[in-house]
Amino acid sequence: MRLLDGTSLRGRVTIAYGLLALGLSLVLAIVTWSIVSNYLTEQRRESAISQTSDNAAAFRFGLYGASSPCTPARLRVECGSAERRPGVTVMDVLNSLPTSDSAASMVYVDSEWYSLTGRPEDLPQDLLESALTGTTADQRMVVGGQRVVAVGVPLEQPGNALFQWHPLGELDDTLQTLRITLIAATIATLLVGLAVGRLASTLALRPLAELTKVADAVARGRLDARLDAEEDRDLGGLARSFNQTAANLERRVAADARFAGDVSHELRTPLMTMLNSMQLIQNHRDELPEAVREPVDLLGDDLDRFRRLVIDLLEISRDDGGDRGSREIVRIADLVRAAADATAGRPITTVEPRAEFLVMQADKRRLERVIANLVENAEDHAGGCKGVTVAPGGLGVVITVDDAGPGIAPEDRNRIFERFGRGETSGRGRGVGLGLAIVARHVMWHQGTIHVTAHPTGGARFIIELPAK
Known part of the structure; x- marks a missing residue:
């Protein structure tokens, strides 16, 4: 066996x-x-x-x-x-x-x-x-x-x-004829047995396939997915236990999302006060003593990171809280070009002619945030963005973002998309670890995929595939 x-x-x-x-x-x-x-x-x-x-x-x-x-x-x-x-x-x-x-x-x-x-x-x-x-x-x-x-x-x-x-x-x-006939009958019986076994296993394991499908949906973030086999005499207990576990997990995630959202909202007022005060201090930086200027600069950097953290927490809590967003027809090339060039402060987008008129049902805010986060990540933590490309392929359209950094180690390429997950060998130690998690969530929301590979000439290449027509 x-x-x-x-x-x-x-x-x-x-x-x-x-x-x-x-x-x-x-x-x-x-x-x-x-x-x-x-x-x-x-x-x-x-x-x-x-x-x-x-x-x-x-x-x-x-x-x-x-x-x-x-x-x-x-x-x-x-x-x-x-x-x-x-x-x-x-x-x-x-x-x-x-x-x-x-x-x-x-x-x-x-x-x-x-x-x-x-x-x-x-x-x-x-x-x-x-x-x-x-x-x-x-x-x-x-x-x-x-x-x-x-x-x-x-x-x-x-x-x-x-x-x-x-x-x-x-x-x-x-x-001899009898021998051949019996051998042929044995082989035919074997094939029939395999076919019957395949059919029987398909029918018998259909509830298990449904369980696998629902479990995969929950793992992908669809916490409202449930099994419909609670009345089944054989699988009813398993279905009820699974649905109860999924419901508890959904309530827990929603509670955590509300907590994170409430905390983030409460932090916005003192944060804005601190940012305004820091801006006032930086406007009079030349009047400060030399010994005070460096601590003020460090405090300004930390306040900026704190601002990004609060914004990212609000974004994640909005998704976890069940924000369904709004879908509309968007021209992908125009959206990517506007978001990437605006974030980098210079033209960095290349669109292949066949991808110029590709469209999809998308949430503009989420999709713009995906492109902006990837470009900002490359600009701030990977030596700059080398370019953004839009081309047909994959699920419909493929968007690539290349940076000039040292690249991402293979063992870290999945971990960087987790919340507060940062590669240990990628040289990206100043990020808060939520930007790429938001990117992964928003891409999944659009039924797309994202993964990272090594660029042929060095650096990391983020590849997004989205369904488009």
């Missing part, structure tokens, strides 16, 4: 059905082969003995006639050497025997061998002894590469016997 360790559950059920069908078909084939082959072989043997016995009777009549003084009751008791019919030779009688399927006919009369075809020395010794001593005998043998059944029938006179070979070619052909 270790061979099936890497096989899916559906594959295991299919293979189990196939093996069951194979086992049953093998048993049936073996039993059928044993019964039929034994029956046909025995029928052929009895037919050969009957034909040889009839030929022996015809030989006796042709050689001795009906007035032969020897009868079975007087054999070996009163009979001596019977008188042959005048003018009749053994070979004449042997040639006159009725046509049969025998391959050879030989007779041993009065201590002499007479043969039409075949050689007496090819006869098995035990068959020869049995027939000459008055007992009908048969034996299967191979003569000249041909399988035959040899039959020896004693004549009325003691020590005389008729021997014939009956070929088994037709029997062998019949058995």
